[in-house]
Amino acid sequence: MEVIPKVLQVLRTIRPKDVLDIGIVSFVLFRFYMVFQGTNIWRILVGLSILWLLQYLAASVGIILTSWALQGITAAAAIIIIVVFRNEIRSALLVTNISNFFWGSPRHKKKATPPDIITDTVYYLARNGIGALIVFPGNEDISELLSGGLEWDGRVSQEMIVSIFMTSSPVHDGAIVIEGNKIKKVATILPLTQRQDIPTFYGTRHRAALGLVERSDALVVVVSEERGEVSVAKNGNIKWINRPQDFKKVLMDHLGLEAPSRRPWRKIFSQILIFSVFLTITVGVWYGFTRSRDTLIAISVPVEYINRPQKYEILDTSTNEVKLEITGPSRIVRGLRPEQVVVRVDLSTAAEGTNTFPITKENISIPPGLTLVKVRPGSVTVILDIVITKDVPIQAQWVGKLPPGKRLVSALIMPPSVKIVGGKAVLKKIQTIYTSPIRLNDLVKSGTVTAKLVLVPASIDLAPGEKDVVEISYIIVDDTPSPVNEEMHID
């Protein structure tokens, strides 16, 4: 039952940029799937992902050696795959232009092979006992698997195909390659399968078809010359298809031409489902990345007192900083800056005198992904005082030493007093405002000096309109020796 509040807590801490983050990664994964689906690359990527997951699991349960070995294999496999499947990757990325990557089904636009013409032609050939071998490449590049042959580049038509495979044709041996609505190559040689378990009635065409589909995602159609049968090879298997409509369906599936008008909602639903899977995976990874608690940090944060009522001023506080223990993923904790953590105490409800405020999670602002473990102290005490104005006399603060024979007998300070503003309790103790020190050493005769006022403590201030400088008119007289001294001098 504690799951729901936890989920709600996580949802509350999600920021808009987290949503964007998850959305972008989910979409990119989804589009990669759309581009590479059905190819060997996709299967390899799935295998790599499983390998990585196993390695992560092994590391998390502490199987160090296995984790280390899997990590090495994963790293090596990633490099090997890029090298081995460079052609497939290139063809997938080249065929797919940028707009296709971000939207739509990349395979739809590159295929425009007419399935009806192909179906009619294939079964025409079968009925007339004309052998044929037709290759329909998938997403993978098969150019390195083909040998020999002629570049043809002729538009697909029943007449064209039939004339190629007529025994009188000089190019009837070998296979033709159809891409889109063009016959790209004729009389090309396919690699033969090495399998020994295939039926004996399969001829060279069947072996060649199997040889190619074992190594690529292409579809190969075989028309048997002897038995007048149509067979389709794909994904390492070959099967006999008797009915033209079944053949057409297999062909359209391979070409990505599944009739969109038949059940459009089904395709959309399927894509939404796939996207949801990627979204779930991304959310899981994001949660694990941002919400794990593998690092604990203790930091001291200054307390900000906010919303202080105008009529009060803070006389004293029990503390000006609190110590926080925060846990979270090491990546986030390591990047934590002190200014990202803020502790605020709301004084809007405070009254004159001593106020105690507990410091809870509501007072503390920490970056998403981090969790507050402990706060010390758990509360702060704030003493508030009413702000008043007080008229205080000013006293000159003389320092140094008057020249010999001089005496300072009086001083008139203008203004004689000053109005200061501050907390009632603070001002109660202040009976005098002193000037900054005035040096006596150079004063030889009466005159006037100016001096600044020293406001101590810092919480007090001059009332509006009051000047912080005073003028002091002083009188210096010559110090007459005492009669006793004179008598002694005379003696």
Next chain:
Amino acid sequence: MRDSTWKFLVFGAIVLVILGTTFSHASQDKVEVTKSPKVKDTNAKKPTSNEPPFVIERAVMCEDIRDMEPVKEAIVFSVENGHIICFTAVKNVRYKTYLVHRWVHKDEVTTTMRLKVRPPYWRTYSKIQLRETDKGPWRVEILDANGNVLKVLRFSVTD
């Protein structure tokens, strides 16, 4: 109440007053207090409410007292002088009472001295010894017996 009890209470009160006066003077270790009535107490009046018991005629800070007159009045004193004196002359003293010299250094009360005052005119003073730590701003607050501040003298002790 019996007569003997009254007598005992009155006697006890007198003893307490005498002891109190004696010890309060003895506690002023830094102070020399001198009283010098110029005019004899002949017309003492009984205290009445609200009327001030005396009027300050003159109050100054000085370095010395000679013939009950302040010598070398000033507002700045060198610590080398060794002492300072607060001289106070009061007139229109209506009855026997006292005034207080409260010495304040940097807003901290350092010494409080109670000085006897006699009708109708009285001169008195209090004196403190100076040490190096006494440098800085000073004031002497002159109060009556009721604690009313009648005058404040401000001065500095310097090098």
